[in-house]
Amino acid sequence: MEGATAKKSISLETLVIQNITNMKELKAKLNDIIKTGKDYDYDVSSCIKSLVNSSDPEIVLLSVQAIAELSKCEEKRESYAHKETIVPILNLLKKDITSERLELVKQSCRALGNLCFDCDNGRQTIIDCNGVPILVALLQKTIENSMEGSEDIKLLVSKILLNFTIGGKEMCELVLENGVVELIHRILVSELSKDDMSDSLVTTVVMLLSVINDNLHEHQFSDDINSAVLSILKESTNIEITELCLDHLHMQAEHDAVKTLIAEQGGVELVCSRLEVLVGRRAVGDLTTEDAEVEAIMKQACDLIIIVLTGDEAMDRLYASGRGPVYRTAVKWLSSTDSRLLAAAVLAVGNFARKDQYCIQMMEEGIADKLLDIFSTHHNYSVNQESCAAELGTAVRIQHAAASAIRNLAVPEQNKRAAALHGRAAPLLISALPSIRPQHVAYKVLAAVRLLVAGQDSVARLVASDPAALSAISGWGAAEYAGAAGEAPRLLAACVKQLRAGRQLGSFVQVEGCIACIVNMLVASHSLMQNEAILALTLLAIESLKPKTPTTPDFDYETSFISQLVKSEIGKHVSVLMGTNCAKMPVEVAENLLAFLDITSKKGDVASDYKEAKVDESLKKFLDTRNDLSDNLKTVIADVMSTIANYGAE
Structure with a gap:
């Protein structure tokens, strides 16, 4: 061949091997293949498949070893991932482990592990040949057999099962059905009893649990296995094992029972302690591990703390009437200069603040002030456009967590009064609204202010007297984000309800967008929100449409209110x-709505909008559908219908 050196054809190489009659030469050839391994140039799979069934034990061993080496190559692996190869290997693994067969079993495990590594054909062939029970039985033998070399086989079988389960849900279900998890538990317990556990074996079996977690999201492992993983986390300082244990526990903590187990067995205290050690070592430059690995572990640790705290029983145990070590650690971390510890602390406090009793205790302890300091600092930082993206992201996360925790603390009535008397929370949050950009932060701040408004005239007046805040609130009401868009009109409605009357209500008419924001809430999916909108619009209508007096300000509230109602398509709503x-x-709710329609339908532009939207027909349908309306209400409905229907008539 011009320009290249011709290689032997595949068939020729196969013939060469098939024609070797001298056993010594054949063994030498197999050793040569083993030595060359995945770089061996030729496809001799047909020969190897034949030789693996040889009556000569040494030939069988060399053939299996050759398969193990050749299968490291993805291309060659497909040539061997068939029954002709896998069945003989599985048959070899069925037999007892003896000192004479030890090497053969090891090489068979290596071959099978490589054959199902990233190879669906290999995995499927193992299934078709009923190989999983054989592998499980072999793993059990290694657990029960203390002979020299059994530890190596235990690791190799575990690696086969790992490569196998990576194939997906079906493989994971097969492994579970055949009792592998019980054997993993025995392995972990055994390793925990040793002075020096095998990091390789522990890594492999915990990784196997993680693969099952990934593929079978709803599966909850037994308390025994989860406790064993937690014990491994306590005993091992190996970075990879730590990461795997945290990953497993985090996924399992989706189940409330596991949250409680982790809380009861000191898992959260352990993770808090580990975090503090990592932060301390990092601060003094005493970490040799790559930054990315440390970051990953710290993130997993923080995530585990928070997900455990989302369980009610676990949270109660860890709060322990405000004396729990985890709660006290979280309070301490609120003063931390490390952003990871601070973020975890704020999120933890937000989760502890799910019970009114705890919220009241935290308010008395001054936690709200700490959270407000944190919110203010990170809000100011987040609006600094000179910061890098990563720093801004961290600032926004902490700002959101602080707003969420403040919102939770504002739920109890006692805390609302305390916050209003203290006078700091509402002004800070309200003044921040115009400069908040992330919708999830806006959502929590709007919710917190709404809760502070409830029952507190002073807070409602603060909102009403801040045009920039009102503009920001109405802007979020028109946004596409469901959270903030739902909270904004509720906040406006709560302020109107709290103020009820007086010219301060005129602020909501003067700031463009407030009326439309409340009108949009008429078609909210929840009747509570619909009624809030109706009541707020009724109060605003009463105030805006009342007769002018000599002391009435120059601003034409009536014209502005009517104009904004029509522009917001009040009739359609x-x-x-x-x-x-x-x-x-x-x-x-119907009574409130009729009161609003009775007032506004007397205004020409609004009546015209109602007529165009066929509000009178909707009222007729409502009247015909209901048999629980009072005579007085029926009269009001008839009057409003008549007013709308007769609008514009000569």
């Missing part, structure tokens, strides 16, 4: 509300 809620609208 009312028609949709009536059309979708005829049968289920509570009478008290």
